[in-house]
Amino acid sequence: MLTNICSDWGMKEENILMVVTDGASNMVRGVELAFGKKKHSHCFAHLLNLMAQKTIESEEMPQLKVILDKVTGIVRWLKHSVVGSDALRKKTKDLEKKILIQSIPTRWNSTYYMIERFLFLREQVSCVIAFNTSAPKMLDADEVEILTELMLLLRPIESATRDVSGEKFITSSVVIPMVKLLKRNIEKVAITTELAAKVKEILLVQWGKRFSQIEKLHFFPIPTVLDPRFRTLHFEDKVALAATLKKISAELKKEEESSESDYDRSSPPTAGNNESDTDHFSLWDDHDKLVQNSWKLKKRPN
Structure with missing residues (x-):
């Protein structure tokens, strides 16, 4: 077929x-x-989806499901209750983000967006619930803290999913850097609650299960090394990097021998522009720091 x-x-x-x-x-x-x-x-985006989804749905954290179900119930009530939705509309009339987002079971990032918007509007939501006897129970302070830390842990995955879903630019060269930055950003999230610490632990296990061998795969190392933005900066496996460089060298030699006349030395490759929304979290902040550190090391006298 x-x-x-x-x-x-x-x-x-x-x-x-x-x-x-x-x-x-x-x-x-x-x-x-x-x-x-x-x-x-x-599909890299699908692997990111599984990483987040398997963590959120882990049977090791039944308390997390209870908290997420409470948020889902509150959002559902506010969307279906005429009294509740009218009251929330009045409370949020001066805010830019006014509408709560309902999660969809088949899309993990809808859970992230639901959490993010709920936390943004939690004061207004709490006021509406407090004056409606038919409303579901509001989250307590501890649950809000857990939800806040959960959002911080999931934010790098949401950012990576958004970045890799481009249709107007090639994304194969960004996979290895993105995988490394993803782990780096999850690891540096400061955690204070026991449940969020468990979420972090499971996320990193899921990362290892899906991405620990990424440098050894056939498709991604060569585009990454050839991309002038990345080169060898994000490689950790020296054996895999050496094998990649050997492959590139062999291909260049073969190309030079077979079609030297077609090789245009007057047109060096240029990296495409990648516009980003400065209002949003970005994985690439850490990449910029790594580049700066790399330059400093190269400039340092022997």
Whole structure:
């Protein structure tokens, strides 16, 4: 089926370098049978989704589910209660973000957005609930603290998901840097509650399960090294890096021997502009610091 579709579109099999799917076993098996294991890659955004979803739904943290269910119940009540929604509308009329967000089970980031907006409007929500006897119970101070720390832990994953979902630029070279920055940003979140500490622990386990071997995969190391923004900055596995550099050297030598006349030395590669919203959290703040530190080390006299 897949090979027939490629043939219909005039796509030669030797020109297909990578086929991206989610983790469904039938999808993976289909690609492997059609093109071979080396040409299959799991969708990075889907892996990020699983990392967050498996953490949030972990059976090791039943208390977290209780808190999230309470928030979901409050949001649902405020959206369906005429009295409650009118009261909240009056309380938030001078705010830029006025509407609560309902989580969707199939999208983990909707849970993140629900938490983020709930925390932003919690004072107004608390006032509305306090004057309505039919309203669900408001979160207590400890639960709000847990929710705040949960949001901080999930924020790097939301940022990574947003950054990697671009349709107008190639994202393969950013995967390794993003994976490393993701772990770095999760690790540095300061935690005060026991439940949030458990969330952090499980998140890092999920990160290791899905991304610890990222430097050894076939698709991502070479684009990363060739990207002038990253080069070798985010590599930690020296053996994997050496193998990547060897592959690049071999490919360049082969290209030079076969088509030297087509090589244009007058047009160096330029990195595309990547506009970011300064009002939002960004994983790349840490990348900028790493670049600055790298420059300082290079300028330091021997």
